[in-house]
Amino acid sequence: MDLSIIIPLLNEEQSLEELLSRIDKVCRENNFSYEVWFVDDGSTDNSWGVIQFLAASYPEVHAIKFSRNYGKSQALHAAFEKAKGEVVITMDADLQDFPEEIPGLVNKLIEGNYDIVSGWKRKRYDNLMTKNLPSKLFNAAARKVSGIFLHDFNCGLKAYKKKVVKAVDVYGDMHRYIPVLAAHGGFKNITEKEVQHQARPYGTSKFGANRFIRGFLDLITLWFVSRFGGRPMHFFGAAGTLMFMLGFLSSIWLGASKLIEVSRGVYGHLIADNPWFYIALTMMLLGTQLFIAGFLGEMLIRTNRERKNYHIEETL
Helix, strand or coil, X not given: CEEEEEEEEXXXXXXXXXXXXXXXXXXXXXXXXXEEEEEECCCCXXXXXXXXXXXXXXXXXXXXXXXXXXXHHHHHHHHHHHCCCCEEEECCCXXXXXXXXXXXXXXXXXXXXXXXXXXXXXXXXXCHHHHHHHHHHHHHHHHHHXXXXXXXXXXXXXXXXXXXXXXXXXXXXXXXXXXXXXHHCCCCCEEEEECCCCCXXXXXXXCCCHHHHHHHHHHHHXXXXXHHCCCHHHHHHHHHHHHHHHHHHHHHHHHHHHHHHHHCCCCCCXXXXXXXXXXXXXXXXXXXXXXXXXXXXXXXXXXXXCCCCCCEEEEC
């Protein structure tokens, strides 16, 4: 079995040598041929120096260095493009993910013919209030919105078939939702496997509480894009048409009411004196703007070309 093991990292110089040693031992014991792709996401410590040393010692090691910190999604995207293995494994570099879980993930992926096997850290060794509880709320919301029943969307330890990582477009902070992106791309055979978790032995976490706020906002974005991303006119056009028609019908009602008053000899009141006149006018203007937004969205989809939003400084 050929594996591509992808490890994004930021300031993890202390853990890299132990992590690679354990990966190498696991792969050799299970007769896996493998390559490791380290992606240095703008580290300011000696992580790149450690990676260079490891690459000189292990022919299986390859690496990408970003010129600055772009984020985990961009790191995964860059490595996904390079991966050659039949099965792609992603994991974090902080040793909270166990390399010893790799054979179980691979076996489940192959035996069940799954597209993705996602890790599930049932028992976590993180702070209850700042990580565990917010994570439970976040995962519950993600299951509700996406319709994909996973306990731990944000677990970095996952196994993919190669065709999945080559098809998904990971951008922004969407690394949390790769299973959702894959499902929207037609790879719906997704499952999970319980994996071990341990407290971080070195360094400190790179993620604060604000990641959950960004996560929920990304979830709303993902829901909208998945439903209307390819056809924005269906949303903006429908909403704009409805609003314009309500405003237009209100204007007709105002005009008819004024004509009835005139026919009865009632004068002295202008249509503009009625608050409904301004409400109707505003609805017509907003409806027109929404319709134009939908039209422009359709034009952008047809003309926009994909662009990478990261710069690779060096590759090993």
